Amino acid sequence: MKETPCPASCCEQRCDTVKLTRRDLVAATGLGVSGTLLQQVYAAPSGPQDKAYPSLKIADLDSLKPDVPVAFNYPDETSPAVLIRLRAAALGGVGPGNSVVAFSQLCTHKGCPVSYRPERKLMICPCHWSTFDPAKSGQMVIGQASQALPQIQLRVQGNAIYAEGVTGLIFGRHTNML
Ligand code: FES
Structure with a gap:
């Protein structure tokens, strides 16, 4: 197996070294295998994480209340996020019926603050109308953005909900932990 450095010219992130076999390279260049392998090989990482995420109590x-968002900042004071108790189970959800989720509030297109619209059960950006599904790990439904909203990893202890990590890269950052 050959070690190939990340093609750093494609972005400003310092990716880890990617291990490729000859078979991987042949397949990834389109000789009979779908683009899925390319996505796996060069999937954008959430950035190097030299520091551990803090554990932050968000709420009880x-x-x-269902469909009433709670604003907080995570993993630091400059990073707005929102906690939502949905009315049904969600991917990555915790608490009653796995319905409690949290996301960065910064749109992955250009960083405008998205807001939760309970009547549509979606998170919508007011700048160019990118729309994200909080029940499906912040997956983009429609719009200008090309990535899901970063999801805050939650843990429940007793009656308390804690934020303890982020999946995906927060808009405007090379690494989530500054
Ligand atoms: S900043 Fe959100 S869609 Fe453009």
Whole structure:
């Protein structure tokens, strides 16, 4: 197996070295295998994480009302995020019926603050109308953005909900932990 450095000219992120076999390269260049392998080989990482994520208490479970967002900042004070108790189970959800999720509030297109629209059960950006599904790990439904909203990893202990990590890269950052 040959080690190939990340093609750093494609972005400003310092990716880890990618291990490729001859078979990987042949397949990835389109000789009979779909682009899925390319996506796996060069999937954008969330950036190097030299520091551990903080554990931050966000709210008490029994204080959450369905479809009423709670704003907080994570993993630091300059990074707005939102906690939502949905009315049904969600991917990555915790708490009652796995319905509690949290996301960065910064749109992955150009960083405008998205907001939760309960009547549509979606998170919508007011700048260019990118729309994200909080029940499906922030997957983009429509719009200008090309990546899902970064999802905040949650943990429940007793009645308390803690933020303890982020999946995906927060807009405008080379690494989530500055
Ligand atoms: S900044 Fe959100 S869609 Fe453009």
